[in-house]
Amino acid sequence: MKMTTMGQCTGRRDGRLVRTRAAAFSVLLGLGAGFGSIPLPAVAQSYSFSSVEIQGAQRIEPATILSYAGIARGETVSAAELNDAYQRILGTGLFETVEIEPRGSTLVINVVEYPTVNRIAFEGNRRLGDEELAQIVQSQSRRVFNPRQAESDAQAISSAYAQQGRIAARVEPKVIRRSENRVDLVFEVFEGGVVEIERIGFVGNDAYSDRRLRRVLQTKQAGLLRRLIRSDTFVEDRIQFDRQLLNDFYASRGYVDFRITGVNAELSQERDGYFITFNVEEGQQFEFGQISVTSDLPEVDEALFRDAIKVRPGAVYSPSLVENDIARLERLAVQEGLNFVRVEPRVTRNDRDLSLDVEFQLTRGERVxxxxxxxxxxxxxxxxxxxxxxxxxxxxxxxxxxxxxxxxxxxxxxxxxxxxxxxxxxxxxxxxxxxxxxxxQPTGSLSLGGSYSTTNGFGAAVSFSERNFLGRGQALSFTVNTASSSTQYAFSFTEPAVLGRDTALGIDLSYRETDRLNSDFNTARGRIRPSLSFPVSERSTLSLRYTLGYSDITVPDESDVGGVITAEAEEGERYDSALGFTLAYDSRKTGLNPNAGILLEFGTDFGGLGGDSTYVETRVKAVAQTLVWNEEVTLRATLEGGVLNYADGNSRVIDRFQSSPSIMRGFEYGGIGPREIGDGVDDPLGGNMFAVARFEAEFPLGLPEEYGISGGLFYDVGSVWGLSDDSTSNVAAGNSIVSDDFSARHVIGFSVLWDSVIGPLRLNFSEALVKEDYDEDQSFDLTISTRF
The missing domain is CATH 3.10.20.310 (membrane protein fhac)
Incomplete structure (x- = not known):
């Protein structure tokens, strides 16, 4: 009897790896050459060996091979048991060929060992480096070469390229024979091109447009910046995630019957792009019906829990709102000393009026x-x-x-x-x-680059930030920004959980110098501000702070500066010390409407704690936003104002409120408000009060959304006014103060919003409808767009 297998992989002279071929074995039974052709009845044959001879072993000890075979000397074995021994030796994956041949009382096991891997190399790869690929493959140098593992590694590398949208990538493993039964394993990579998503469409959607639904998905269409944005490549796992995003989007808006019937991904004829279509069934939108609380626990006060529920009948149904109220009721149970109380929602469907009745049932849970x-x-x-x-x-x-x-x-x-x-x-x-x-994942960033501001001009910027400093969850950042007319240094540190509590401790340090910023004088300002922030309710936060500030105004020789700023510069350096607070209310955190929100802020700083002046500065802000027209258009209204009142000392130009495009568009920095006007003098002084109302609408322009460009209309009305008597008394002879009283300015404009790779940019084109004679308007400005 002789059993043998051909090598599962052989190396050709050209180094190619041949696919695994099936093992073959033959059993030769004969009583002699003369009886070879005489048919005999089938008889189970058995063997007994007094010795076992191992041939061909180089690295592996014969005793190890014999242990794989599981055959002991003198043991009687059948042909089937010999076959099992052969399979066990072959199954180790250590041998290229295995032969088992009985020779009388001796069992001969002849093996050819697989070579060892001398080195692993990659060729043809550019998008993924050698270090990245080395982490993907399981084959290792100085280990036994396994052709099956090499094929598996090649497939894993191809899958890694497919995750980048390069579905045409091919990987071919090759072996190069070396001396001493060693091989070099080389993975030849053909990366291919990126297969982008040319179009994402939807079938069956009536309530929301394709444009709105595409904004929900993580996958994006290929656009102008396709070389930089990788979310426009086809990744199957991302499509599965997008299905869940769509389900969550519709569920949060009351479409409880929404389902995706299928997703079709078609490859273009040129095999360079995908066309993806989501087939959906929206169903009807449901609202909350009757809301009730029930319990079979005698210690539960149902009225108390009923009053804690926030959702009301008539609101659009959302599972997240139900979850929020369940969490709120369970927290209330813990506060009332009721442990192991569970809240189970029971939803009753009313198809007649498209409502869902929700019954919050309080039950006793398991004692776990x-x-x-x-x-x-x-x-x-x-x-x-x-x-x-x-x-x-x-x-x-x-x-x-x-x-x-x-x-x-x-x-x-x-x-x-x-x-x-x-x-x-x-x-x-x-x-x-x-x-x-x-x-x-990485939590730090270092950026080196340039900056541009319509106020400060061009400059260089260096910034570093770390959101998880030393693994403690702390935030650390510093920035150095130099422009043609200003230099700024800033440092901030935040500990989000002081003593393990939901209280954030922060400290901000900054220093800024300006060189004739829109005027003929220089400024220097430094600030140290520690702060403490903590929640006071579910939607409200209180921040307490202390501010120690340094400021100075200098007027260079031969500068055309009026008497007000000259007198303020003569005061020299000033140190201010103030305690302050800000109370903020934000309905977006747990609001009942996912398409609307309100932000309210009220803050006051009390100066005079050992500083050079005594003052009270108060600022208020209110923002309301909602989405209309199937969430295609965003409407936003902002009211903002401030009052600065000095009891001891006098406000200076760097202390007072100054108009800027971030406060009121359509005017330059310091473009509105009190000014000292005279022969060769035009100094914006700022005001002790300001108020502004901003109304804006953002909407699509009809361009492909992958460009990230949308439009907006805005209308701003506001004013900066108010100077103290001490300031007006310093007016130089022959000069006068203008725009000291409240006078509303009105501005309309059009905006282009662009989600660029450097951040959201906003280009404002404005026209002042109502202004004063001495105002300095601005028809265009470029700013970083802020999100509500």
């Missing part, structure tokens, strides 16, 4: 406790940064919903590319272990 929280994968981030996102600790009652919310808070940190939080059974039926598995 958190045994421990295990955290893995955080090589840099400290455990306590992750643990403080949990509302529970070891020994607390287990609440699955609270654990899910903690997982969302961990993801919201932005420190990890992947977060998995799961609960498993602990050491007893009444205990669970919460496993947290995270995968970290």
């Amino acid at each position: 406790f958190v045994e421990r929280i295990d955290i893995e994968g955080n090589t840099t981030t400290l455990d306590r940064v992750i643990r403080r996102q949990f509302d529970v600790v070891e020994g607390d009652p287990f609440n699955p919903r609270a654990i899910r919310q903690s997982a969302e808070r961990i993801r919201a940190l932005g420190f990890f590319s992947n977060v998995d939080v799961e609960a498993r059974e602990g050491t007893s039926d009444q205990q669970v272990i919460v496993d947290v598995d995270v995968e970290e």
